[in-house]
Amino acid sequence: MPGISSKKYYDTIKAAVEDEHTQLKRDANLRHLMLREKSGYAQFRDLQMAKNKTSASKFKVLEELDRYLIRFEKHFTGNGGKVMWANDAAEAVVKIKNILTTSEKGALYSSRKILDETGFFNSLKKKETVPLPGNTEENVAKIQEEKYSHQVWNVMDVSEEENHEKLRELFFPEEEVISAKALGRALRSNLIDEISEKDILISEADLLATDTGALVFYKNSGDEWLASARVKKHIVIAGIDRLIPSLEDLDVILPLHASASGSGEIHPVTDILTSPRKKGELDGPEELIVILVNNGRTDLLANKRTRKILTCIHCGACQNHCPVYALAGVAPYENSITGPYGVVTANTLSSEKPFDHLHYATTLCGKCSDVCPVDINLHEMMVFNRREAIKNGRTDEDVKRFIKAYKFVTASRRRMNLGPASLKNMLLKNHIGNYWGGGRALPKVAPKNFSQLFAEKHRS
Numbered sequence: 001m002p003g004i005s006s007k008k009y010y011d012t013i014k015a016a017v018e019d020e021h022t023q024l025k026r027d028a029n030l031r032h033l034m035l036r037e038k039s040g041y042a043q044f045r046d047l048q049m050a051k052n053k054t055s056a057s058k059f060k061v062l063e064e065l066d067r068y069l070i071r072f073e074k075h076f077t078g079n080g081g082k083v084m085w086a087n088d089a090a091e092a093v094v095k096i097k098n099i100l101t102t103s104e105k106g107a108l109y110s111s112r113k114i115l116d117e118t119g120f121f122n123s124l125k126k127k128e129t130v131p132l133p134g135n136t137e138e139n140v141a142k143i144q145e146e147k148y149s150h151q152v153w154n155v156m157d158v159s160e161e162e163n164h165e166k167l168r169e170l171f172f173p174e175e176e177v178i179s180a181k182a183l184g185r186a187l188r189s190n191l192i193d194e195i196s197e198k199d200i201l202i203s204e205a206d207l208l209a210t211d212t213g214a215l216v217f218y219k220n221s222g223d224e225w226l227a228s229a230r231v232k233k234h235i236v237i238a239g240i241d242r243l244i245p246s247l248e249d250l251d252v253i254l255p256l257h258a259s260a261s262g263s264g265e266i267h268p269v270t271d272i273l274t275s276p277r278k279k280g281e282l283d284g285p286e287e288l289i290v291i292l293v294n295n296g297r298t299d300l301l302a303n304k305r306t307r308k309i310l311t312c313i314h315c316g317a318c319q320n321h322c323p324v325y326a327l328a329g330v331a332p333y334e335n336s337i338t339g340p341y342g343v344v345t346a347n348t349l350s351s352e353k354p355f356d357h358l359h360y361a362t363t364l365c366g367k368c369s370d371v372c373p374v375d376i377n378l379h380e381m382m383v384f385n386r387r388e389a390i391k392n393g394r395t396d397e398d399v400k401r402f403i404k405a406y407k408f409v410t411a412s413r414r415r416m417n418l419g420p421a422s423l424k425n426m427l428l429k430n431h432i433g434n435y436w437g438g439g440r441a442l443p444k445v446a447p448k449n450f451s452q453l454f455a456e457k458h459r460s
């Protein structure tokens with residue numbers, strides 16, 4: 001486990017903080033999102049009511065999660081779909097891979113957030129599962145072979161020009177220059193052929209409506225829809241926290257998510273999928289399979305201090321406004337789920353746990369909680385998780401030694417008065433300098449303490 005004193009961890013963050021070039025690109029992308037957030041929120045006559053309504057709908061499901069899960073399964077299977085259950089990441093991976101063995105042509109994926117959470121890609125020997133060709137964000141992320149740089153907007157640390165250049169290199173290496181329009185046209189003209197070369201699509205649902213068994217996807221383009229219409233099997237992965245009571249809840253959740261995520265008033269494309277291809281229909285997958293993933297979500301639910309995180313609508317607003325992310329990007333997170341939401345859930349939802357040092361990847365300024373559209377008290381959860389880690393002995397050994405010594409010294413006035421300030425400053429520098437961070441000045445012990453100054457004043 002990389003401890004919070006891990007030099008490698010600090011060095012990675014330090015390098016990210018000093019990388020002004022990437023920071024400027026991230027900054028420009030964030031400013032753009034914030035403008036769209038503002039214009040999106042302006043559409044609400046009563047924004048607070050929309051937030052309360054969304055939070056209440058999500059909480060309603062949590063209170064009776066078992067009943068709503070069964071309700072979803074009943075409607076979805078009633079429409080001809082198939083439901084599989086995965087209690088943890090390993091089970092999810094086995095289920096996906098079992099379906100992939102039935103493929104004759106290979107699979108496409110359209111996003112990989114929960115796939116990354118399960119560690120699916122690390123388990124593949126061959127890279128036979130490829131991103132949907134028209135999905136530029138996934139393709140750029142693949143070229144970079146990096147984790148996502150944002151919960152919603154996968155490629156935040158890349159400028160528009162770089163994005164264009166990377167796609168040109170990937171798809172048209174023979175062309176030295178290609179205009180944005182021509183690149184877009186060329187990518188789309190090959191799309192149907194490239195989709196037809198595969199027979200399975202893996203995607204991730206944003207919401208699952210339990211009254212109808214409908215799957216809801218927010219998208220930037222209709223490419224996934226096109227792929228779903230053509231493949232033989234469509235596998236949809238979803239965390240069990242994605243349930244909503246009914247399709248009617250979309251009237252508020254959709255514009256609220258679009259606004260908070262920085263998409264503007266509404267997402268460019270919203271797909272609602274209710275069943276596999278029915279008799280007489282011309283397109284649609286022959287098999288539609290949903291894999292419902294628990295992977296620690298019921299542990300979050302069981303704890304009343306962290307339960308509310310499951311009402312998250314995955315808008316990424318907490319990340320857009322987080323000063324740690326603005327300065328250091330994804331470097332501090334180290335897991336596949338980034339931003340304040342990732343800090344809170346890393347230890348529970350990640351297949352690479354433990355990540356206790358992430359409880360410190362925050363300034364605890366509370367901005368994340370302020371901007372969260374469903375009013376999740378993220379920063380308080382971070383403090384709670386810190387306390388739990390310390391209580392259960394999951395703290396770096398150096399920190400444990402320091403806290404023990406600190407308690408011993410500060411519990412006695414006589415010991416506090418021992419030695420000159422210069423010695424105390426040296427001890428502090430040597431023992432907590434690593435955790436304090438090289439870029440911050442340690443507070444200095446004054447030459448005389450309060451009782452000495454008080455005694456002097458009253459002697460004179």
Ligand code: SF4
Nearest residue numbers: 312313315316318372
């Ligand atoms: S915690 Fe709140 S702000 Fe962050 S992604 Fe979830 S809903 Fe959005």
